[in-house]
Amino acid sequence: MVHADGVFGSQDIKLKKFSDVAGVFRMKDREPMRKTLENFEAKFPQLFISVYLGAFEDLSSIRQYGFWMLNRTHYVDVDPQRSNSTGILILVDVNAKSASITFGYALMPYLSEETTFEALSAGHPFFLQGDYLKALKAVIKKLEVLLVKGWKRARKDPVKVLARGGQTLKGSSSEHNEAGISELSSEKEGEVKG
């Protein structure tokens, strides 16, 4: 983090969860994008997704920038109960034609580099066409599928699933939440509202 701060700065920044700095979204496409993000939050009440589209001139590593951004950004339009550790950042560099996904600690048991790459691949045809709305929708849809699968696994054996992400079920360990991993919800574990 220190290295990333050295490259991009150590000050926090404020952003909305959907930021089209590159200006590639038409006005009419922005609302559907926001709606998609809201639907995600409704489906996963502890999580959120942030989308940032930038046109970077000289970005050495999009992954590094995503890592820095997730940790340094204060999302002004995200429910404060959903900390960045429950967030998924989709970062798109329209100049370099690259996209990356970065996710918080809470999602480490459910997502990985491979699965997030799968999610990005789902939007690949649309990225190629420059249809960013469709591309991001496809990516988010795939992320939802992955998270539902992870939720099912966690429902069966939460301890094992959390251990994959280097975490423990709250209450089963004496360790403290040193890194500020959010206590996701007061609801019963694995509960499904319908």
Add this chain to the structure above:
Amino acid sequence: MRRVFIFVFAGMTLSVCAQALREDSLLEKDGSDGLPEWNDQELEALEAGDYVPGSSLMGKLAREILDSETQEVIVLDPAIQELPEEEPKSLEWSKAIGEEYLSAYFRGGIDGYLVDPQELLATQEFRDREIFLNRHAKDFIIDCYFYLFDGLQEIPEEESLEVLVKSHFEKDNPVAVVFYFMGNPRRSQLVFSNRVVDVVRLEEREKVLRLAIEDALEKSDPASQLDIFSIKLSMGLVKLEEIVTKEGGSLLGGEKFVMDGKSRQLPDRTNLWDKLTSNEWFSNTLVGLSLLGPTCLLGIWVRRSRNKGKTYVFPVAEGSGLLDAPHGAGVGGVLFFVSATASPSSQTQDVPDYLQKI
């Protein structure tokens, strides 16, 4: 490769040797090649034009005309020219069955399964059909008798197929008797003996004749039509036997069954669907599937509509941070979409060194 070369070389060597031996054998000991030679007398006659090679094969008349050196036209003998042309048989004549044949058809004893006193079939054709009907009679329960008539011939009013069956065939024998009109299978008549009549539904019996006629009509040659007709009829009778075996039957009088005008149009050919639906297992399966399909669709719809409003809450976890990052160090995938031809997997980016340790 070497082996192939050796084989080719050996073959060529043998071929050359064989050629040399053959040339040697063709030469006579006296050095001649064994072919006939002109003698001096024939050679002179040939050169003078008195001898025509092959003339012995040409016949006397042709030889004389050739020798006469005149351009005489060969004309037919007046006796042959004046032969009266054969007049076509009148329609009236072709409809009538000769008196001499009536007894063979309707009053004679049963002599074989194929009755053709007018010799409408060639000998070989007759034998083939007779063998077929004999085999059918040997292998199956319902014997099949064929009475052959010409296509336009009319059965005398005082005679009928029903009467023939009653008078010539035993009631207890399961028998199918056919009046078949050569080249005109649509006119075919079929009568079953009493044993068969009521144990099999009329439509089933009709179907036997109908299918036989339909298949026969696909052929244009009368003999081929008869072949197909008899084969199809035989198959139909086998099917009826299955029904008889299944259901049993009562003895009733034979009834003549002739295709009526409408049926001759043959509109409702039994297709694969009819065959399949008559199969009990298939019908049950079809009913099951017809119920299962909508049920599955309904289930999927219910599941989707339930999932639509479903929310997923993850277990509350705790753990230690990584890389001094306050919120996350989830190293996700990176995708490049520069090239439309390269696959997404070939456009990934390696993890930077500083993140490898995560």
